[in-house]
Structure formats: structure tokens, C-alpha cells
Amino acid sequence: MNSFQFTKMHGLGNNYIYVNLFEEQLGEESLPEIARQVSNIHTGIGSDGMILICPSEVAAVKMRIFNNDGSEGKNCGNGLRCVAKYAFEHKIVTDTRFKIETLSGLVEAKVQVKNDLVTSITIDMGEPRLLKSQIPMLGHGDEKTINEKVEFAGQLFGITTVSMGNPHVIFYVDDINQAPVTSLGPIVEKDERFPEGVNVEFVQVVSKNELHFRVWERGSGVTQACGTGACAAVVSSVLNNYTALGEETTVHLAGGDLQINWTAEGNVLMTGPAEVICTGTYFINS
Numbered sequence: 001m002n003s004f005q006f007t008k009m010h011g012l013g014n015n016y017i018y019v020n021l022f023e024e025q026l027g028e029e030s031l032p033e034i035a036r037q038v039s040n041i042h043t044g045i046g047s048d049g050m051i052l053i054c055p056s057e058v059a060a061v062k063m064r065i066f067n068n069d070g071s072e073g074k075n076c077g078n079g080l081r082c083v084a085k086y087a088f089e090h091k092i093v094t095d096t097r098f099k100i101e102t103l104s105g106l107v108e109a110k111v112q113v114k115n116d117l118v119t120s121i122t123i124d125m126g127e128p129r130l131l132k133s134q135i136p137m138l139g140h141g142d143e144k145t146i147n148e149k150v151e152f153a154g155q156l157f158g159i160t161t162v163s164m165g166n167p168h169v170i171f172y173v174d175d176i177n178q179a180p181v182t183s184l185g186p187i188v189e190k191d192e193r194f195p196e197g198v199n200v201e202f203v204q205v206v207s208k209n210e211l212h213f214r215v216w217e218r219g220s221g222v223t224q225a226c227g228t229g230a231c232a233a234v235v236s237s238v239l240n241n242y243t244a245l246g247e248e249t250t251v252h253l254a255g256g257d258l259q260i261n262w263t264a265e266g267n268v269l270m271t272g273p274a275e276v277i278c279t280g281t282y283f284i285n286s
């Protein structure tokens with residue numbers, strides 16, 4: 001029977017099965033099916049998806065992320081922090097600053113270390129992409145979507161869209177506890193105006209430096225946290241004048257807090273934790 005070693009990790013409750021492809025081998029064509037299998041809470045391990053930690057020709061390490069429906073995403077903020085912790089603690093890297101390759105480009109990780117364990121990670125996520133063609137979203141490709149009135153399920157909403165290497169749409173709500181995450185989320189995720197689907201975020205502005213946040217993730221549904229989504233929420237909030245460029249904002253997610261700063265230089269910095277849950281052997285169900 002085919003099997004592989006895995007580590008289950010989470011960033012603020014956003015949990016994935018991590019496989020170290022420096023040591024393990026998985027067939028390319030079977031990756032979507034393995035991601036679905038391991039994610040299944042009844043017959044697998046149970047997770048929001050699977051993340052591969054791979055050798056890279058242009059960085060210290062490469063991350064690939066599969067959602068729990070088997071689709072491959074191009075970026076994952078919580079995954080990047082976990083990959084950084086794994087790479088440092090498993091001595092794949094020895095520097096506390098190193099590059100990680102993703103399907104949407106290179107990012108830089110900086111780890112804080114205490115007694116050889118990584119306690120906090122800052123990822124320089126690079127510049128947000130704002131044009132409709134970059135999300136991608138149908139419409140005039142060279143225009144941005146900032147508080148644009150759009151109809152979903154017969155109702156008009158003001159939406160803002162941001163790509164952090166993967167697509168996000170932000171809705172502002174008065175009360176985060178009443179946000180229509182499970183009703184509107186799946187409708188918007190698959191709306192034809194987003195040809196590659198979209199991650200759907202609901203944000204309540206608390207103050208100039210504080211946001212409440214809930215998410216419906218493309219390919220995974222409700223999760224406890226979305227790192228790229230939290231970055232997109234802060235970028236959107238600067239664009240809508242709720243928060244300020246160059247100021248650190250605390251984003252309260254269901255699983256805990258992230259510190260996000262869209263710096264004056266243009267890059268987005270994300271700081272937060274990453275945790276190991278367990279390790280084990282997974283037997284592939286063929």
C-alpha cells in the first residue's frame with residue numbers, strides 16, 4: 001500500500017496536511033485526489049486542504065497549496081507561515097530570512113526563534129494587484145474595483161477586489177456576527193464575473209487599526225482564518241479610507257489575530273503564528 005509521512009499544521013485554525021517533497025514522492029496527477037482524501041474528516045485526516053513543501057530552483061523552498069475540493073490555489077498566507085516554520089525547524093534553511101516560491105511569485109519570510117522553535121513569522125507578501133484583469137474579474141481590465149455596486153442574489157452590494165496572488169472580494173458589514181458567510185459566500189465564490197472563482201471576505205471596521213474578519217474560501221468553504229484574505233482586507237480598507245497606508249492593522253479572524261501592514265513602499269507585511277498539530281503516516285486509498 002502507498003503511504004507518505006505528513007505533518008498537520010495550522011495558522012490560526014486554518015489547517016493543512018503538509019507533505020515534505022524533499023523526502024516524499026507523490027505523483028503529479030494524483031495530487032488533487034490525495035488532497036480530497038486527506039482533507040475528509042470521516043475517511044481521511046480532516047483539513048482545509050494539503051500543502052506541499054517542495055525544492056525550488058529560485059528560492060530556499062517552494063509551496064504548493066491544494067484546497068479541500070482538490071483545486072490548486074496560487075497562494076496561501078497561513079500556509080506560508082507554516083512552511084517557513086517547518087523549513088527552519090527541519091533545517092531545510094538555516095537563515096532566519098529566506099525566500100519562498102509560490103505559483104504567484106516569490107515572497108520573503110522572516111522567522112522569530114526561541115529555543116530553536118519558530119514562535120512568530122513575518123511574510124513580505126509583495127504588492128497587491130488591483131486591476132480587474134489581475135483579479136481576474138470580468139469588466140474593463142485596466143480598472144480597479146473599489147466599492148463598486150454589484151448585484152448578487154438580487155441585492156446590491158459595494159465590493160472591493162484585491163489579488164494577493166489569489167483572488168479576493170471584500171464586503172463590509174455592520175456586525176461581523178451577522179455576516180452572510182455561508183449564504184452569500186458560495187454564491188459569490190462561483191459567480192461568473194470571477195472566471196477563476198474568488199475567496200469571499202466579510203469585514204467589520206472597528207477602528208483605524210482594527211478589523212473583524214470572516215471568510216468563505218474558494219475551494220474550501222468556511223475556514224477559521226485566511227492570511228491572503230486578511231492582507232486583502234487591509235488593502236481594501238486603505239483603498240476605502242477606513243485604515244491608513246503604512247499603519248499596522250490588527251485583523252481579528254475566527255481563529256485569532258494577524259498584524260498586517262500595507263507599507264508606504266507598496267508591499268504587504270503579514271505577521272502571525274504557526275503551530276504543529278501532529279505528524280503521522282497516511283495510507284493512500286487507491
Ligand SMILES: N[C@@H](CCC[C@H](N)C(=O)O)C(=O)O
Nearest residue numbers: 073076077078166226227228
Ligand atoms: N487559506 C489560505 C488561502 C488558500 C487558497 C485559497 N482558498 C484559494 O483558492 O485562493 C490563506 O491563508 O491565504
